[in-house]
Amino acid sequence: MALGLAAAMLMASSAGVARTAELVQVSLSDKGASTEMPMGLAYTTPGRDLSKATMGIKASPGAVKAGEVTFKVKNDSKDTVHEMIVMYLADPGKPLPYVEAENRVDEDKAGDKGEVSELDPGKSGTLTVDLKAGKYLLICNVPGHFGAGMWTEFTVGP
Template identity: 45%
Template sequence: MTNTPRLALSALLAGALAATVALATPALAAGAATAIKVVEGGEGGGPMTLTLEPATVKAGPAVFNVHNDAVSEEHEMIVVRLKSADQPIPLDTAKHRVNEKELKSLGEVEDLKPGKDGTLKANLKAGTYLVFCNIKGHYEAGMQNKLTVTK
C-alpha cells in the first residue's frame, strides 16, 4: 500500500483542524470578559477607598474581581449605571447611605469580610457607572469611584 492515501488523509485532517481553530478563535476572543480589579480599603473612622483597575473599559461582558483589603471592616461593592456622568447621587444623609432604589443596579458583592474576595459578572453598555460601598457611612467616607465604558 502506498503512502499517498495516508498523506492525503493527513493533509485533509490538518486542514480541517486549522479551519476549526481559525473559526473558533475569534469567537472565543469576542466573548472573553474584561477583568476589572476592585480593591476596597479603610477602617471605621478613617478614610475609605475603592480603586478600579482599569477605570475605563470597552463595552461588553465584564467580571469585577473584588478584594476587601481592610483589616477589620466589612465592605460591599455595588455597580450602578448612571444616566449621565454628572448625575446627582441620591444620598440619604440621615441614614448615611445611597438610596439604591433610585438607581439602576447591575448587581453587588455583599457582606465581604476583611481579606476576602468576591466576583460580579455584568454586561456593560457604553456610559458611566458608579461603583461604591453602601454600608452606613462608607460612601460618604470615600468608597466610590466611576467606571467609564466606551463603545
C-alpha cells in the first residue's frame, strides 16, 4: 500500500514539472570591417546570391518546438558590433517592412519578438522568449547588416 501511494505521489508531482526551454546557439559573424558590404541580400530579395554575403547568422538547431526558447548569442566578429532580433513572419516569403533612409528593418511593424541588443566583438548575450509555431527570421538590424545578408530562417514547430 505504501509503495502504491509513493508511486501515485511521484506521478502527481512529475505531472506539474515544466518543460525546460529549447536551447539555440547563435553565432553572429562577418568577414571583417574592412570588407566591402554588398547590398541587395535581404530576405525575399529576388535573385539574391547569399554566397556574396560578408555577414551572417547561424542558429543551431534551426528548428525547435513551440514554447520557451532560449537563444545563446555570441558575436564572433573581431571588429564589428552585431545584434540578434527574433522576427515572426506572419506571411513567410513577404519582405519585412524596411526603412530605406535608415537602411534597416522597421522593428515595430515587422513583428519583433525580442532581441539581444548590440553586442561588442567577442561578447555574448541571452534571450528567452515564448514562441508559437511558425516561421521566424533571426536578423541583425544594425544599419546595412540585414541588407548585406545578415539573417537566417528559423522554424518553430508544434
